[in-house]
Amino acid sequence: MSLPRLFSSRYLGVAARGMAMGAADVVPGVSGGTIAFITGIYQELLDSLSRIGPHCLTLLRRQGIAATWQYINGSFLLALFAGVLISIFSLARLIGYLLHDYPIVVWAFFFGLVLASAVPVLRGIPRWSLSVVLFLLVGIATAVLISELRPGQIPATPLTLFLSGSLAICAMILPGISGAFILLLIGIYPRVLDAVHQLQLFNLVCFAAGAATGLLLFSRLLSWLMHRYIARTLAFLAGILLGSLKIIWPWKLPLTGVVDAGDKLAPLMSNTSPSTFAAQTGDKAYLGAAVTAAIVAAALVLLVDAFGTARRKGEPGVPPQ
Template structure:
């Protein structure tokens, strides 16, 4: 077994930390980070390899063979990075969203916008069906953005089901697991469980997430291998449609104030000028544009380095 301390796995862990930081934000998907950093397909294939076949290998040929089949070093490094990021950065990111909401949302807006570029570039061919998938993905994301928060009680069952639903959204570029948790009204409870290390709640949520991840990753991996063009177009549509969710300048909408206005993207979008007139607060347009363009440059740089690394390996 190759050592987890090899340089490749430090890089994978760093990608995991970036995914974890993104997943804390309601509106940004860790799947987006996985895609632009070049590990999306490997992630899906590794997760989909976990199942009855790997359990049989474990029983018949031992843990080392089973570990290699499921790409265990990769998954350990990636999810280790995600967990480190969630537990270390959740409070910081929440604080930044409270203190500098417009600038933070502008950064993620630029990040998501630029992330559509590498996905669209990888669509091998365009046809009416592929274009329809692209439009359908955008419409799905816009429809999700129009939903308004519900409120459900945080019980072991609801936490399990919430984890399964959120993790499916997490590995879809463009739809945030945290945003889905926000829609069903359980996001503040999950965030509090992380901050306060409420082990029972976290265990129920993690069990649901693990179950959903195993099932949904198989479906996505199958689609990526058999219907690549349509799947990529659909994912790109979801990504661009989700921009409505993370538009930086928002006005409070009825029914969301109890969750925290600065943290919740479920508010009506408006222009910077209208935002200033209605709220009396600064639009921070200059800082927002700098943050957005910095995020776009970061995405394109990561894509360039990833492509260059791939060419050097060939």
């Protein structure tokens, strides 16, 4: 892949989607997989990742770098993950500032985004049946049950860091479930942050190795499911999205036993109404700003989906849905 082609509008668009995924992943409670889904690259991401494996070494030896790069859709993956990294390192401070100073508005924006994201997912289900509805309900129940879990505490050993990385990356691929939120639940999120801030290279390598392993294995499973059981898989993913709304409800109060939860632990706080929030905390509920942010986010999702649908209809060999 030549550099001019790599910087074409196609891959610049992929990089922009990656930046949006990175911005979402900064917020515990919001999944980058959600962004991948609503921007129309979810299936391509899963298929590309599922092609990476030991057999690539054989292909590399027999046909060379160019053929292997094309086989794994390397330019797509490079552009996407470059966008994710750029976003994490450039937007993390801004997202952190907004989350600290305007948490309700930020959570409301993502609430609207996730809620609207369920629309194209549900519309993409090719056929409905009793089993599809059952998978939708199982998805909702799964996300709600995860939201009811309370933070644990595990030591940061090489094994736990490896397993935590695997678990977090699996959650990140699923639309609606945040990898950072899972790390919060098992109590290792602060230790991962410490490893990043203090450049604890060995701990970071253990965590990254687990994330890479989980990414390659879980993406292969999801890709297989999407190709063979698309209706049930989409229904389950839509259920995960809808159930995760409980996690990112904007107005929250601290849980009993969780002292000074702060913005990073917001998904682990209990939901309440805007009026109860204002009465018990003495802070503004920012209802108008929150509703506006949610509407803007939902409108953005639906516009992106409408644009993607119109473009797909215009492609040769793609029948209108």
